[in-house]
Amino acid sequence: MAASLPQKPGMAGMPPQQQPHLAPPGAASAVGQQPVPPQGALREISPVFLCRIGQETVQDIVARTMEIFQITRATQLPNGVTQSQAMYQDRFGKLQEHLRQLALLFRKLRLLYERCVEMTSDLQEGPAEILPYVGEELLSVNVEPCSPAVNQERKEVLEKVRQKNQEMKVLMDQMRNLLWDVNAMLTLRK
Numbered sequence: 210m211a212a213s214l215p216q217k218p219g220m221a222g223m224p225p226q227q228q229p230h231l232a233p234p235g236a237a238s239a240v241g242q243q244p245v246p247p248q249g250a251l252r253e254i255s256p257v258f259l260c261r262i263g264q265e266t267v268q269d270i271v272a273r274t275m276e277i278f279q280i281t282r283a284t285q286l287p288n289g290v291t292q293s294q295a296m297y298q299d300r301f302g303k304l305q306e307h308l309r310q311l312a313l314l315f316r317k318l319r320l321l322y323e324r325c326v327e328m329t330s331d332l333q334e335g336p337a338e339i340l341p342y343v344g345e346e347l348l349s350v351n352v353e354p355c356s357p358a359v360n361q362e363r364k365e366v367l368e369k370v371r372q373k374n375q376e377m378k379v380l381m382d383q384m385r386n387l388l389w390d391v392n393a394m395l396t397l398r399k
Contacts (some may be wrong), residue, residue, distance in 0.1 A: 256328045263321040270314045277307050 284300055355363075 256325045259321050259325050259328070263318060263325070265317045266314055266321065270311060270318070273307050273311050277304060277311075280304055280307070380390065 260327055280300055284297075
């Protein structure tokens with residue numbers, strides 16, 4: 210694993226410990242993870258693979274942040290009690306290291322994001338293409354007439370949907386009123 214791998218454009222500025230860990234072909238980095246693409250495909254890593262690395266990076270960021278909160282929660286405020294100066298220095302060093310690692314992880318996440326945007330720029334659609342009927346009139350489409358049985362079944366299904374929607378609205382109103390009552394009772398109890 211110590212063999213040097215070709216650097217990805219866009220990831221060259223990342224420190225080695227923060228670059229995506231690429232294993233030899235067929236090797237999986239952990240249980241349940243997919244194997245890394247073969248050596249020839251390293252130059253053209255898919256956006257999906259980059260997104261998976263980004264997801265792992267976000268999980269690392271959350272874990273580091275939780276560790277920072279745990280360290281700060283365990284630290285006592287100086288309230289006249291003398292504690293070991295070495296203990297405070299140790300915790301301060303850990304906090305500094307976690308913050309440095311967080312900064313590196315955020316830089317890595319930014320590089321991954323920019324690389325994914327760069328690779329998928331031709332796939333992105335504008336909002337007008339996603340919502341085709343906004344601001345446009347629907348064109349009339351010639352449709353062959355359906356049989357009376359199909360029309361009747363459609364009307365029955367639409368009526369059932371309307372009834373179910375009405376029932377759901379009544380239930381939601383009842384739940385909303387119940388929650389208001391519970392909140393009011395809890396407020397009065399305090």
